[in-house]
Amino acid sequence: MALEKISIVEGKGVYVPGNDIDTDRIIPARFMKCVTFDGLGEYLFYDVRFNEDGEKKDHSLNNPLFARASIMISDANFGCGSSREHAPQSLYRAGFRAIIAGNFAEIFFGNATNLGMPCVSVENEERKRLSELVEKQPDQNLTVDVAGLKVRFGELEIDCQLRKGARDSLLNGTWDPLDELLTHKESIDQTASSLGYV
Amino acid sequence: MKERNLFEKVWDAHAVGELSNGQTQLFVGRHLIHEVTSPQAFGMLREKNLPVLYPERTFATVDHIVPTNEVSEPYSDPLADAMIKELRKNCDDFGVTFFDVGTGKQGIVHVVGPEQGLTQPGMTIACGDSHTSTHGAFGAIAFGVGTSQVRDLLATQTLALSKLKVRRIEVNGKLSPGVYAKDVILHIIRLLGVNGGTGYAYEYGGSVFDSFSMEERMTACNMSIEGGARVGYVNPDQKTFDYLKGRNYSPQTNEWDQAVSRWMAFASDDNCGYDDRVEIDASDIVPTVTWGINPGQAIGIDQVIPDPDLAESSERASIEEAIDYMKLTPGAPIKGTPVDVAFIGSCTNGRLSDLEEVATRIDGHTVKEGIKAIVVPGSQVVSKLAEEKGLDQVFRKAGFEWRSAGCSMCLAMNPDKLIGDQLCASSSNRNFKGRQGSPTGRTMLMSPIMVAAAAVTGQVSDSREVFA
Numbered sequence A: 001m002a003l004e005k006i007s008i009v010e011g012k013g014v015y016v017p018g019n020d021i022d023t024d025r026i027i028p029a030r031f032m033k034c035v036t037f038d039g040l041g042e043y044l045f046y047d048v049r050f051n052e053d054g055e056k057k058d059h060s061l062n063n064p065l066f067a068r069a070s071i072m073i074s075d076a077n078f079g080c081g082s083s084r085e086h087a088p089q090s091l092y093r094a095g096f097r098a099i100i101a102g103n104f105a106e107i108f109f110g111n112a113t114n115l116g117m118p119c120v121s122v123e124n125e126e127r128k129r130l131s132e133l134v135e136k137q138p139d140q141n142l143t144v145d146v147a148g149l150k151v152r153f154g155e156l157e158i159d160c161q162l163r164k165g166a167r168d169s170l171l172n173g174t175w176d177p178l179d180e181l182l183t184h185k186e187s188i189d190q191t192a193s194s195l196g197y198v
Numbered sequence B: 001m002k003e004r005n006l007f008e009k010v011w012d013a014h015a016v017g018e019l020s021n022g023q024t025q026l027f028v029g030r031h032l033i034h035e036v037t038s039p040q041a042f043g044m045l046r047e048k049n050l051p052v053l054y055p056e057r058t059f060a061t062v063d064h065i066v067p068t069n070e071v072s073e074p075y076s077d078p079l080a081d082a083m084i085k086e087l088r089k090n091c092d093d094f095g096v097t098f099f100d101v102g103t104g105k106q107g108i109v110h111v112v113g114p115e116q117g118l119t120q121p122g123m124t125i126a127c128g129d130s131h132t133s134t135h136g137a138f139g140a141i142a143f144g145v146g147t148s149q150v151r152d153l154l155a156t157q158t159l160a161l162s163k164l165k166v167r168r169i170e171v172n173g174k175l176s177p178g179v180y181a182k183d184v185i186l187h188i189i190r191l192l193g194v195n196g197g198t199g200y201a202y203e204y205g206g207s208v209f210d211s212f213s214m215e216e217r218m219t220a221c222n223m224s225i226e227g228g229a230r231v232g233y234v235n236p237d238q239k240t241f242d243y244l245k246g247r248n249y250s251p252q253t254n255e256w257d258q259a260v261s262r263w264m265a266f267a268s269d270d271n272c273g274y275d276d277r278v279e280i281d282a283s284d285i286v287p288t289v290t291w292g293i294n295p296g297q298a299i300g301i302d303q304v305i306p307d308p309d310l311a312e313s314s315e316r317a318s319i320e321e322a323i324d325y326m327k328l329t330p331g332a333p334i335k336g337t338p339v340d341v342a343f344i345g346s347c348t349n350g351r352l353s354d355l356e357e358v359a360t361r362i363d364g365h366t367v368k369e370g371i372k373a374i375v376v377p378g379s380q381v382v383s384k385l386a387e388e389k390g391l392d393q394v395f396r397k398a399g400f401e402w403r404s405a406g407c408s409m410c411l412a413m414n415p416d417k418l419i420g421d422q423l424c425a426s427s428s429n430r431n432f433k434g435r436q437g438s439p440t441g442r443t444m445l446m447s448p449i450m451v452a453a454a455a456v457t458g459q460v461s462d463s464r465e466v467f468a
């Protein structure tokens, strides 16, 4: 089945501030006791959104103004820590379709891209401007232009970065690589037999 | 042929071809799985009606959710029980070898791979777990992947990947007494930053790594990812080969010499290039303790907790957030901080030599009253060897609980958890908020010997003084 070609993501934004937001924070380990990814969206950022009695804390994801957000803005080294795909899965299942940050941890970046969720990097100053505007105008749409490598919000247009391989696979609708990997069965077998180990 | 480093040689040997987006289709020779990140991948295979292409290249163990003080099934946690049963079924259905709890080979995936001889030089190794970098200690290119990639591996034994750059990190000189591999890697992370390694593989070398045992190399490679590097490795040498000789899955005697020459050929060439180089003087490294909420927020045992008011403006918010969460006083010495729990274990420091080192020091000391101290061997094999040497008795006598193998309090997916805002001196690898099971629990990372010193004194202490 052909995958969607992702060249533009449009939606409301929400700013979740902080450098080094790790995957344990995005989805605490106790919610990974599951054999499917269903329902993970509910537990996104659980321990920073709720106190131990399950009451809501002050957090932008609890703010009704940003309840419809589908593009998350955060800071440097987003998604560091574990390789758990549960982290991008919980973002995706909570309705997010793109992430803007200073930069991304390697494994998170790959996992998110494989779900067709672009992760674009934006410089500090410009990200700061963007997040301030988004906080002031939560109803206005934000655009992540994967093809043009721009982020737009009203009058504001800023550059973003996205690694070529990831960008190409989003644009071409090949962000889930499995089908392409499967077509090279012969070369796979050749490599396997050239290795000298099983 | 042009000189190449180990990363380039292993990459080239395993490259199947180029994909349409420019990435490499990379063959992964060894695939390790565990119960947390694999069930969804098997689910996807079933949905697509795909078999496992090379079932003999995948090995499974169960580690994250296993209780360490309860051996009979069903486990009292129904979710954990469902996970182990699911893994059992998946391995059965798809023909994958499973080091189940009854085999005597179960344990943390990054302890099990090497001790079974599954981890060998020149291999590509992947696992749905970021600490897969551990296996790089053998001169393998080993890295963590997400669950969709576990699916890709099961179905094709390959991944779509972009090549990494390579940074050579050389640690030369002599480590002072009381300074361990854990301190070396915490020092490296502190120096280069928690995202300093993004886009890089780290090649560790220099006289310190040359003189390290295989288990010490594993401790260091294990935490590469905490510095942002998905891959960390040490070139293979005689120690590597000696370690592997005679293990269950190592090459047999008649294939041994050939295997060794093949392995040696993967070592970085003398004049090969690197994308970056860093040199570290061993004498700069001291017993190190984390004070914050990421592994880069670390200081020497004699230093004081940072003061956000004195920090650079770009650092201030992170320091404030960490100090606030950790409930520490800026400017106060870290030594003397009261602890509640002491945890020795994990894929970083749960191997036999870690336990031996602590056992030789702790004899004659006792855990301070009111402190919960637990030792969790990294695998059933480690546990058995330790018990044969009587280490369990030494620990028990000193007031530690001696548990069965698993990840345990490293991430607290089993019943071993911090309660409330307890502070844990921990030999594990992550001090993220809530990592040890309580949303307000606090973690300080340090070497196992420093954990033991904290257990005995009830506070963060210098092991060189406690065990003088």
Ligand code: SF4
Binding pocket: B063, B064, B108, B109, B110, B129, B131, B346, B347, B348, B406, B407, B410, B411, B428, B429
């Ligand atoms: S011991 Fe900790 S870091 Fe290692 S595999 Fe288990 S949970 Fe992950």
